[in-house]
Amino acid sequence: MFESPVPHDPPIYRRIADGLRARILSGELRDGDRLPGENALMADYSIARATARQALAVLINEGLAVPKRGSGVYVRLFKPIRRHGSRRLARDQWGEGRAIWDADTRGRPFTVDEVEVLREEVPEDVADILDSREAWTRRRRYSVDGRPVQLATSYFPARAVEGSAITTADTGPGGVYARLRDLGLAPAHFTEEIRARMPAPRETELLGLPGGTPVIVIARTAYTAGGMPVEYNEMVLDSAAYVLQYDFDA
């Protein structure tokens, strides 16, 4: 955090949030517990409703609490998913038939739903990246510990993957990267671009995002050793559920 050299007293709403956060992190308040409501905070601290709301909003924005309509604000603990940029895409992961998601979740249960697989004409920016106007597109939603955490849309150049399991719902052991390898198009290089923004309404709905939670957008392109683009994948992540990690050398 960037702070002034002369320490200021933080504003009251922040001190209240700090206190509640400490009670959550110490385990005194637990997952699913109801936080003190606006009325209780107003009475306890002699503050206005807007200030009480601000204090609760801090914890909601930090992903430590979630509002339920008409019922209050509840502790929502969720161990962030550590997504390791390079390790998860190492060839010995998908090459041995493991799902890339196993590397992310380290044994935590994950599910995939809202799956769509279709052949379509793609937007111009995607066509430019893939060097193909037609693509096989795979959309899906990932949930971990029962919580939706990511929407992903992968595009594959249509002619390159026609007739393979990439065009069907179940892609088999090792997933799409193992199938690309079977086609002689094994991914060798990856570029990931990362942005953050507020979610679109449909993303809010599908990820069940509380107000004030941004999304992280990862746009990854996979290339063969020969430099041919074989996949463009746009992932939309609940920012409260993820830490992205990248390791590299000087």
Added chain:
Amino acid sequence: MFESPVPHDPPIYRRIADGLRARILSGELRDGDRLPGENALMADYSIARATARQALAVLINEGLAVPKRGSGVYVRLFKPIRRHGSRRLARDQWGEGRAIWDADTRGRPFTVDEVEVLREEVPEDVADILDSREAWTRRRRYSVDGRPVQLATSYFPARAVEGSAITTADTGPGGVYARLRDLGLAPAHFTEEIRARMPAPRETELLGLPGGTPVIVIARTAYTAGGMPVEYNEMVLDSAAYVLQYDFDA
């Protein structure tokens, strides 16, 4: 973007935002131009004020426009900074006395201000990472094209850097990494952790963030070849100003 297989008509506020965005991206509306106000949108589309506000909020959230108090909403174009995770920290960058920031901005003018250098006791999580309770801390703000884009706080284990230029405002050619090398502590490995969240009030102020703009937080640890942690740097980025890029192999 994640979309339903059956296309829905987007809501009216989104269609208005789409139209304005197209006019911005086509160059019809230019940097600094005033967008149609709430009253104009209400009259043109027969919509409520809340809907007009929602349409403008979409463009503000996307970093394409900025509200000015009492005056309206203006186009704010800013070519995103492409921050290349590994290339910018390559040894031949700082080893030859170049600032790492030159790699990010590719010739665009950048300035550094709000600089503070102090010796201090650090928070427990930082102490754990650096294996030192005392650190030399360097805080600063970076601006590109006159716009504040990043706050950064670097911590160095106090005993390791005592007496070096790292403890002074001007660190000389190649910056802190070249000075660590001079001390026999050249960074060899980096770990970056990336998160996104809404900004704290002080971050909003120092970065001049319009409402609804999240920040990206990068926490980087630099290690020597022997595995000694020599810097922990926490960077807070205006998400509308940045694209982070990471390249790696399968």
